[in-house]
Amino acid sequence: MRVLITGAAGLVGRAAVEHCGRRGDVVLPYPHKDLDIADREAVDETILQAEPDVVINCAAWTNVDGCESDEQKAFAINASGPENLARACREAKCEFITISTDYVFDGRKSGFYTQLDEPNPESVYAASKLEGERLSAQAYDRSIIVRSGYIFGAGGTNFLSTVVSRAQRGEKLRAIADMYGTPTYANDLAERLRELAEVNIPGIYHVVNSGPGVSFEEFTRKAVALMGNSDAVIEPVSLEALDRPAKRPRNSRLRCLLSEQLALPPLRDWERALDQFVRV
Numbered sequence: 001m002r003v004l005i006t007g008a009a010g011l012v013g014r015a016a017v018e019h020c021g022r023r024g025d026v027v028l029p030y031p032h033k034d035l036d037i038a039d040r041e042a043v044d045e046t047i048l049q050a051e052p053d054v055v056i057n058c059a060a061w062t063n064v065d066g067c068e069s070d071e072q073k074a075f076a077i078n079a080s081g082p083e084n085l086a087r088a089c090r091e092a093k094c095e096f097i098t099i100s101t102d103y104v105f106d107g108r109k110s111g112f113y114t115q116l117d118e119p120n121p122e123s124v125y126a127a128s129k130l131e132g133e134r135l136s137a138q139a140y141d142r143s144i145i146v147r148s149g150y151i152f153g154a155g156g157t158n159f160l161s162t163v164v165s166r167a168q169r170g171e172k173l174r175a176i177a178d179m180y181g182t183p184t185y186a187n188d189l190a191e192r193l194r195e196l197a198e199v200n201i202p203g204i205y206h207v208v209n210s211g212p213g214v215s216f217e218e219f220t221r222k223a224v225a226l227m228g229n230s231d232a233v234i235e236p237v238s239l240e241a242l243d244r245p246a247k248r249p250r251n252s253r254l255r256c257l258l259s260e261q262l263a264l265p266p267l268r269d270w271e272r273a274l275d276q277f278v279r280v
């Protein structure tokens with residue numbers, strides 16, 4: 001497959017580039033500096049020239065609090081960006097996969113969120129991502145939309161790499177005790193993204209590792225224990241106490257009815273994935 005990957009220098013983008021490369025694909029990685037997905041002309045020109053079989057959009061403005069103070073930028077990147085790509089993919093007759101977020105839900109449900117649950121975004125970031133889903137599906141009815149959450153992996157400034165490096169330095173850690181999600185290893189997500197390209201059935205997928213949901217605090221404790229760092233001090237904090245500009249869902253655990261229907265095997269348990277991540 002010729003796979004064009006946007007946001008190729010990000011956490012998921014890098015994992016996707018590596019995974020597709022290992023599978024023997026012709027990988028066309030586009031980091032932000034080489035393609036701005038908010039630039040419609042640049043998107044059209046790039047996709048037309050590259051002639052990919054599939055475009056995997058890993059680009060987004062992921063600064064959840066930053067989005068609160070620049071709604072225009074959030075929507076230009078997270079909503080118009082996927083729309084530009086979807087339209088260009090329709091014209092080029094190639095597949096299109098774009099990543100969305102568990103934050104589209106308000107978190108008031110107590111169980112796992114499925115595709116039957118109504119999104120109700122409560123931050124600018126979440127609203128812009130939901131609009132990105134809607135505009136993609138509207139621009140190209142073969143769009144594959146992948147909601148994920150609590151993504152961890154190598155590189156970047158993701159939550160877990162910060163935990164690991166602070167624990168290694170012997171620093172005290174603070175972790176939110178009252179926010180629950182389903183963790184997702186970037187490498188496992190990348191593998192599923194490519195599988196979805198092979199399956200090529202449009203729709204909204206929820207892609208997370210399996211296992212019970214977990215709070216950030218519990219997740220941090222597991223990570224630190226797997227690192228063998230029993231001396232690490234972890235201070236539980238409440239979401240409210242952090243007083244961040246953007247509201248976050250207290251519960252955003254995901255379950256995928258569509259994958260179950262298609263008999264796609266669930267991703268491995270997040271604890272096994274975390275174990276592997278911590279060891280490498």
Ligand SMILES: NC(=O)c1ccc[n+]([C@@H]2O[C@H](COP(=O)([O-])OP(=O)(O)OC[C@H]3O[C@@H](n4cnc5c(N)ncnc54)[C@H](OP(=O)(O)O)[C@@H]3O)[C@@H](O)[C@H]2O)c1
Pocket residue numbers: 006007008009010011012013031032033035036037038057058059060061062077081099100101102103129148149150151152156158
């Ligand atoms: N991380 C999570 O826990 C999580 C949870 C749910 C969903 N997601 C979704 O997963 C996807 C991948 O996120 P990630 O975790 O890999 O985030 P990330 O590490 O922040 O990667 C996003 C990449 O997009 C690039 N980018 C920003 N604006 C762009 C633009 N206008 N055009 C092209 N590229 C642009 C960024 O480059 P610069 O940094 O150079 O601007 C960055 O390399 C996103 O759709 C995100 O919403 C993430």
